[in-house]
Amino acid sequence: MSLPDADRELVVAELGRDPTPAETVLFENLWSEHCAYRSSRPLLSAFSSEGDQVVVGPGDDAAVVRLPTYDADGNEVDSTDSAGETYVTLGIESHNHPSYVDPYDGAATGVGGIVRDTLSMGAYPIALADSLYFGGFDREHSRYLLEGVVEGIADYGNAIGVPTVAGSVEFHDGYEGNPLVNVACVGLLDEERLVTAEAQSAGNKLVLVGNATGRDGLGGASFASEDLAEDAETEDRPAVQVGDPYSEKLLIEANEELVDESLVESARDLGAAGLGGASSELVAKGGFGADIDLDRVHQREPNMSALEILLAESQERMCYEVRAENLPRVTEIAEKYDLGCSVIGEVAEGNYVCTKDGETVVDVPPEFLAEGAPMNDLDSVEPEQPDRDLPDAELEEAFEAVVGSPSTASKRWVYRQYDHEVGLRTAVRPGDDAAVMAIREAGAARSAAESSNGDSRETGAGLAISSGANPNWTTCAPYDGARAVALENATNLAAKGATPLAAVDCLNGGNPEKPEVYGGFRGIVDGLADMCRDLSVPVVGGNVSLYNDSVSGPIPPTPTLAAVGTKAGYDAPPAAFAGEGELLLVGESGGALGGSEFLARMGGSDAFPALPENASEVLTALAEVADREETLAVHDVSHGGLAVSLAEMVTAEAGADVTLGSLLTLFDETPGRAVVETTDAEAVREALDGVAPVTTLGAATTDGTLSLSVAGETVEYDAAAVSELRGALARELD
Template sequence: MSLAPADYGLVVSELGRDPTPAEEALFENLWSEHCAYRSSQPLLSAFDSDDDSQSVVVGPGDDAAVVALTDSTYITMGIESHNHPSYVDPYDGAATGVGGIVRDTLSMGAYPIALTDSLYFGSFEDEHSRYLFEGVVEGIADYGNSIGVPTIGGSVDFHPDYEGNPLVNVACVGLLSSERLVTAEAQTAGNALVLIGNTTGRDGLGGASFASEDLSEDAETEDRPAVQVGDPYTEKLLIEANETLMDEELVEAARDLGAAGLGGASTEMVAKGGLGARIELEKVHQREPNMNALEILLAESQERMCYEVAPENIERVRAVAERYQLGCSVIGELTESGSNYVCTFDGSVVVDVPAEYLADGAPMNDLESVQPELEDQSDLPDRALETAFESVLASPNTASKRWVYRQYDHEVGTRTALRPGDDAAVMAIYECETGLAIAAGSNPLWTSAAPYDGARAVALETATNLAAKGAQPLAAVDCLNGGNPETPEVYGGFKAIVDGLAHACSDLSVPVVGGNVSLYNDSASGPIPPTPTLAMVGTKDGYDAPPCGFTGVETNTDTEAGTILVVGDRALAGDRAKLGGSEYLAQFEGSDAFPGPLDSEDVPAFVDTLTAVANAASTLAVHDVSHGGLAVTLAEMVTDTGADVTLSCEGTKASAAELLFHEQVGRVVIETTDPDAVRTAFDGVTPVHEVGQTDGTGELTLSVNGETLRYDKSTIRDIRSRIDRELD
């Protein structure tokens, strides 16, 4: 590890001397892109983190955001990436990503109740991509299942540009009462700093700097020491110990030990509180002999928390740690405002720097950007409708992800009211009789085709997923993934997804309360697509939600037909369907413009109306239309209840393929017993088209422009189970 020459000069100027080796390493890590957001921070002001309802309690800048459901019941939201570690060591890289975001939740005083994982890999046909895929899923499953936190949603996407650099984005939602809230802001000089959890070893050294540079061709061997090793059973003990500490009000402030280890956590706590600190590094409980000061400061060993504790509570905190068989070290104390951040080792001073300068003094980068060029030529492939239907349905991007989520314990904790496999999961917040819907994901095909409009589409689709379950969107966190920002074209695409996501969330009146940035996702195979993962929550009265599959109306043993409506489809209304960014073009090649989402002024009314319609007693099923278009949505909805659907191109500008496979967001399919009520609700908002009826056949009969496709549910299941078949 070494500090860049320009940064070294700034540090020398500030300190009036050369930094010690430990100080130089601290600055190198805390001023890295991963910690300081030097290339992205100038862009993030585009996001609005406040809301009109004043439900945002803690916004960006802490370990996790805090949002109020009621005056006394809060949730936390956090998201992080573990991309480079998951390439070098997919199992431990993904597992420790889960552990880190869970500890971010603990540090706010919350109990973790739900996880989502959004995963991005190279081509499914590539053997190495499959190796990474299987290892990441196993790591997430083993860690999440062991700590008893349900993984209830997420996404999986395959794209050749991730082959040299997969993405692992994990979000966590926690629950707490208002009186338990703590933050990472150090409170009072004279209070102790107490380290609780696993022992400190040499694993994860330099992890922050490792995450701030492109992956090299030999990263899997050379960078393995920078990957942490997780211990979920210790994490489970830490979760329960944290509960006890919060219940007994023994903690004044808390910080998870993540990037840059103890040095990062303690410096940030002190800087936030405007205080100083004096830390005796030899007092840290260690796993390995002969560790030096730099190793103790920067090791990213997992399952560790740093707490601020009042002197009179230290012995009780020790007793709690002993009860849960966790290590506990009183490593130092907070000092008066204006004091430096000081670390000693065996009596010698190894760090003596201004805490605020160390934590927040990194200069921002002023980088050149080039606006992305967008496709405007239409060159569409001509494929038989049956071939196209089966190819798109079988694509790993649109196929069933059952192989993934069945490995996760998604019901532990008894709060999961709507399980994975639907548009959104719903968690039961019994404390305030509220259903909390959660959806997360992105679409690299969209953001590759049109970074700005693709990111807007991601936001609207995520909100639509919540509204389809009858939940009103409340707040969101994002994980913004990009390649090397020093490449103008890459930085231009990254700027575009930031602006697109920010503008769409503003249209939705959804505050973006926190997030994560991961840049330098670049390798010998090139940069990743700009990838804005969004995790959004919404609320509803009660815990019931309409399913995404057709249900019919049961009367004794018969099933009455429900009416099938397509809501919001501009192609059915006569506009030309655009196939840019679609799975159809990914399968068969070709080019077209990206369709783009709804106009800004139409977004709020669409989401609000859909939320109300989804909660109507006459609504039997609702499913968002997005990846794979209307063809995939209708196929996914077939259960024991089938459907007879007719789509007509007459009077429209769309071909049969365009009608079935375009991916304009802001659309849903609704099965209802009262179609007139749905038409009335959406009148003046967006078009509603009646396309068919449900029946008891268990088949999808799909007629498009006079050509008919017919598939029963078992055939559809077989086509969509490619991942299951090839990985089981």
């Protein structure tokens, strides 16, 4: 590890002396791309993060938004009564490099980290969403990474009792040397439980609670800010943390008691840059300094140096600010859950100071350490749009290639390994457009059973969750592809009858020092920001992961969005045919196939499709249609186009007879559209009148067969054949 010369000169000028070894590594890690966003922060002002529902926006461990409250008739009511308001937290993070080096521990500790970000806001974690990106599925190494990552997520999430309910899995050659693991978490709390990462008062004690500090994860922040080397799987293994979900579960329960008893003044999860990062950022946000004795930190290994204690990213640890009179009770709770507890120092006026063996090893201005990194001024080149060069394709060949593609195939092999019902809140399970969580209680009660005793205030809110991105789209057109990613996630919410509430993003890119890479990254930032603004969705937090570059080249620019929406009640129309209604396509085609799975499988190129200019109106109308009694099924149209949407809706009991005019209509991936099965087609047309076109596709049937007639060609598949096409992952991995 080393501090770049230009940064060292700034540090020397500020301190008036050379930094100590411990200070040097602190600045290197806290000023790294991973922590300081040196290449991305100048772009992030494009996002709108404000709204009446926003309580805590970007900059804390997680964002906080108000949850609407509904009465028995489904009407939104004033939640500012004597019982107080209900909040949800949103957070997302990446664990990309660690998941390449060690897929199991890299993914598992990604889950643990985002859950602790939720805890630090005073919330109880209620749902996880993971968006995963791997190289070509036909490659053995990609399948090895997939299996390890899924096992790590499943083992950690299942053990801590937080359901994984949403997410996505994509395969693209650009991730061969650098997979992406983006994990989001949603938490629940009452307004009086809210905690932030801003220190409150000088003299309060700093308390470290959780596992002992070891030497694992040293330099993780700087490791995440570099391209992956060819020998990363062996050479960078010490930078990967090792998780302990059983300690995390104890920490979750201990945190619940600490917050319940108002023992916490502020809190920060120990993630990137370890204790040094968490404690310095906490006091800097409050405008304070700190006095810390590193010898007081409970340690797992003997003879640890100051550098190791400060920078280790050992998992399952939290830093709390606690008033002196509350220390005995905090210690008692930690002992109850068999967690380590160390009073390591206190909030102070002045500098951030750390001592070891009686000697001062760190003495720096906290704000300069936490926020003083200079921003990078990088060149960018805008990518060019491809020309139209569509292949000649037969209906049967194209349909089977697209529906059977690993990226569009069923992901049941993945989500069946996750416990998605623990907590008894999951009303719509994985495999649908969006998950829906039933928020029955107005606070952080840990299960529906605990809140069914009649003592809790009902909220009546369904919380819909969608997460993902499409690398084909953003490879073809970074700006328009990112706009489509935002629209697609919002359409998933609308298909379940929900109205968008807020979103967080995980912006993944390659080496920003390459102008063409930075140009693509700039495009996804602007595209995501513009569409979220058009949809009135505040982006309340997020994560940036750059230098996702390897000997295989840079990853596609990947703007994962995790969005939540709300609705009255918890019921939602299924994404499967009922077999009793007329089939309608709501929304307008963009008239192009650029970025489509059809072109990825069949060859050729095209411009990216045009997106609707009135997207917000379209989704509002679609959500209203989804909540109608006559609506039997709703499923969005996006990745793979109508071909995949119709295949996903087929069951053994219900199929469809559909007629289309062209292959373009079948494989167009323009988001903001949905297939609706209804017994009142006229009502759907009235709801969309003047907003978006409504096209008759055909009718649902009760024979479990999908019959497609496209420009004179006809193919027919029974439910078993469709299931076989969609089972590509399970066949290879089981």
